[in-house]
Amino acid sequence: MKPIYIDIIGDLKKSNIRPSIQRIAILKYLKINQSHPTADQIYTHLQQQVPTISKSTIYNTLDLFAESGLIRTLSLEGNEMRYDIITEPHGHFICDQCRTIFNFSLTLDSIKSDELKDFKIIDKTIYYKGICAKCLLV
Amino acid sequence: MKPIYIDIIGDLKKSNIRPSIQRIAILKYLKINQSHPTADQIYTHLQQQVPTISKSTIYNTLDLFAESGLIRTLSLEGNEMRYDIITEPHGHFICDQCRTIFNFSLTLDSIKSDELKDFKIIDKTIYYKGICAKCLLV
DNA sequence: TTTCATTTTAGTAATCGTTACAAATACAAA
DNA sequence: TTTGTATTTGTAACGATTACTAAAATGAAA
Incomplete structure (x- = not known):
């Protein structure tokens, strides 16, 4: 189990963002929650x-983070924007069934x-659509 | 100059869409106009x-075309949807400066x-962002 | 051709995510 | 403290899309 070391305030300061x-x-x-959440x-x-x-x-904060390179935005399906800490x-894979978004590494x-x-x-954006392994079993 | 042979009505009928x-x-x-236009x-x-x-x-028609596979939709920047006849x-390359969208072939x-x-x-979606050759010269 | 059912269109209202704006609050330096 | 700046909040506005309903067009059957 790899512990996640999180220094939130330090990260913000490094980006010149007041914490x-x-x-x-x-x-x-x-x-x-590295889950590509929506603003809502x-x-x-x-x-x-x-x-x-x-x-x-x-919204203000997410915009600020994105401009500072702390996060990335992704608009997958033309509806709400999603925000990615990675x-x-x-790449991103979005399951048509459960709507989960999976990351996958790639050699761009x-x-x-x-x-x-x-x-x-x-900048390069790659995303796939389909059915994830879990949903394929059902 | 390769002439574009267009049989619109035939294409619609082939997809069981009344012309x-x-x-x-x-x-x-x-x-x-193979230019990835917006609905507007x-x-x-x-x-x-x-x-x-x-x-x-x-909108109705574009949705219908997309469902029938006659066109593809692309949501590039989280704003308006764009519609692609190809x-x-x-892949798509969008120029940050002139906002033109270029197609490019790829070996997926x-x-x-x-x-x-x-x-x-x-389905796989690939798009790049950057500055196009034309805008780089200015 | 007329009738009738079905499909398609038009127009408007509603919705949803996001942005703009102004007032209120928190913060930091003098 | 005081003062100026940054940040937050809440509301209104916006723009793209969807929902909905009535009107129009179409096609098939009589």
Whole structure:
């Protein structure tokens, strides 16, 4: 069992973000529940800990985190945005049945394209859709 | 110059979709302007040809086309949905500057992942962000 | 062709996620 | 403390999409 070492405040300070109660709570939530949550899921969950927290703060903070590179945003199905604490390149698999989002590692270098040789590629997004192993058994 | 052979009505019939004026106009637009348009762009453009056309019809029809596999949907940046007449697997590159969306071919088989070996993959989406060759010159 | 049932369209209202904005609060430095 | 700045909150506004209903078009049967 690998313990997760979490220094929320340190991470925020490193990114020049002042560690307010709300920001700490949001980053902590993202670090502990690595589940690509929606803004609403974060909001609903954090209301227990920080009852006065508002949706605006959730959005503001997530935008701030994303701009600082602390998190990444993903828009998978054209509906709500999702927020990912893992910033290293990886793919996402979304199960059509249970809607769970799985991470998977990938070797992005293998996806090359001559057509883009004169383009400056800043970011790559890969996601797959299908049925996950668990749902296939049912 | 390769002429584009377009049999709109035939394509619709093949998919068991009744070729109404509106449906023909929408599919024709998508075939001629292979530019990943938004619903609104299609709507605005088609008002000249079919003045009574409504947004509802645009959305209904695009949904219908997507379900029939005539087109593919792409949600690139979490804002509006875009519609792609090209259904063969390919990647999309979106330029941060001019917002143009470029297609590029790819060898999807190269992206493999052991972690997904028990998953049923139905669909793969790949898109890159960056600056296109044209904008890099400015 | 007329009738009738079904499909398709149009138009409007409603919804949902997100953003904008202004007032209130918290914070930090002087 | 006081003062200025950053942050949060709550509400209103927004934009894309969906839901819904009535009207129109279509096709089949008589």
